[in-house]
Amino acid sequence: MIYKEAFAHYESKMERNADLAYPVIKNVYENQGNKFKRIVVPFTDGNKTLQVVTDLEKSYQTNGKQLVTDFEKNISLAIIDDAWKTHLRKMDELKQSVQLAVHEQKDPLLIYKFESFELFKKMIDQVNKDVISFLFKGEIPQETANTIQEAKTRGREKVKTTKDVIPNMDERAAQSRATGNRQRAPQVVETIVREQPKIGRNDKVTIKNVMSGSSKTMKYKQALPLIQKGEWVLTRE
Template identity: 70%
Template sequence: PGSSQFYVSLEDNLMRLFGSDRVAKMMDKMGLEEGEVIQHSMMTKSIERAQKKVEENNFGVRKRLLEYDDVMNAQREVVYKRRRHALQGERLKVDIANMVYDTCEVIADTNKAANDYKNFEFELIKYFSITSPISEADFSKMGVLEIANQIYSSTYKHYQEKMERNAATAFPVIKKVYEDNSNKFERIVVPFTDGIKTLNVVTNLQEAYESGGKQLVNDFEKNITLAIIDDAWKTHLRKMDELKQSVQLAVHEQKDPLLIYKFEAFELFKGMIDKVNREVVSFLYKGELPSGNPNEIQEARNVRRPKENLQTSKEEIPNSDELAAQNRAAGQTQGQRPQVTETIVRERPKIGRNERVTIKNVMSGESKTVKYKQAEPLIDKGDWVLTED
């Protein structure tokens, strides 16, 4: 039905980077004029080789980016799994229990290794708002797992009692709002505070009333967990972007940037999970209704946020070669002055090492003819000078 014909210039980037220089030289020798169409199997093969090199290079770049993305994808699955549990609410109680145990284990491990009972007591008050159930003598005798299991039993029991108190405290307020005929609220916003920051919890008014305030406690756990995970994940993503850019410099130390990226990313993710556990546990144990005033309960409405001038796309992080090219280009344009090319002109033609030259002794006036490689050390000493024939 038809055919297509494509033309490629020898000055095209494809040919300039990967094509053979001898092709252009050969065309010049043949006397071909500029713009004349060249049809030859040698040119076709040269273009095919160039395209093959480009595709191989692009495949290597894509494969490398996929290896970097695999690290992020593994972390993303863990975080999204936690968010999904919090949204659905089915395994949220299990996740909170795991967070409490992990925090207990970290506190027991760090303080047992340092043999610091005072800091052990301080961290229990800081995160769980309880006094230590273990005496100093028992702390020095018991192992890390024994300490972690004992404080977990005490802290989780304290947490369950606290959630029941929160439901009992919030129910009279919810009852007043629900029984007030002037309020036609379906979903309400209840403020909770840990004494430092305040977070609003959205819950269904009818379900909170019918469950005696227990639905509010469940939504309290869900909202707090989601808010803290989302905030920590956004911060972690920024750190991962900075890490991906900084590890590219490892090539100058003869190290694999991907390997360093995996190690550092694991440490960052481990620190983020530990921080999330501590913050969620701390707020859940300290969170209280600021007051029992029903007037502070507001209807939950969908607030339309004003559009901000946000950048929706992010530039790809360049590799080491691209960074070097950018730095060279920046250095060349920084001065904003035209580059002056200095031409060096020889006073006399260049002499070959095996050419015979005439030298003359400055003291005795003696002259002799020798090869230049033999005369060069004598001339450097200053006793002989080169004379023109």
């Protein structure tokens, strides 16, 4: 029931957008149709404005309905593209942070797989919310309803995104301890310090690839450049 009402509201709103844009589309097509092949129509959700490219002739022949179809396609692709680029950046940050898992006697590869799957699920959920939100809120700005621009090949616009910092293992442990301290009375914890033997440059060490899980044994001076790149971690046996 709610779905039907929401969908009916959406269709009604898209019809209003088509009716609002059609007089301008008609005027451009009849008077300047030989100049323009595609046009750009702005849509906004109240917070940001995105440019929708549509075919002038098809929009004219369908009384503006082609514009609505292109609006749905353009908005969905723009949001997915932006979300995917942000997701790839987060995956790179995650690859760096999981290296510290070896100090907690945990498998970095296993943690990487688990955390990356959680990031992917969050991305899908956010994409669905953003697409639905913009489709329902998106409309042609009243002050620019009569503004039609020719669609030209342009460089990709830089989208300013907020960098979400992914906490590393130590930071996540600190957050967990802080949460636990708020939920229970403080406890006296004895800190045990274990001395790790110093690794010489010519000592044999074993390293593991965080992506494939494969292991190699080599001298520490040879393994160090691989560890610094973030693709390999030092294992402690």
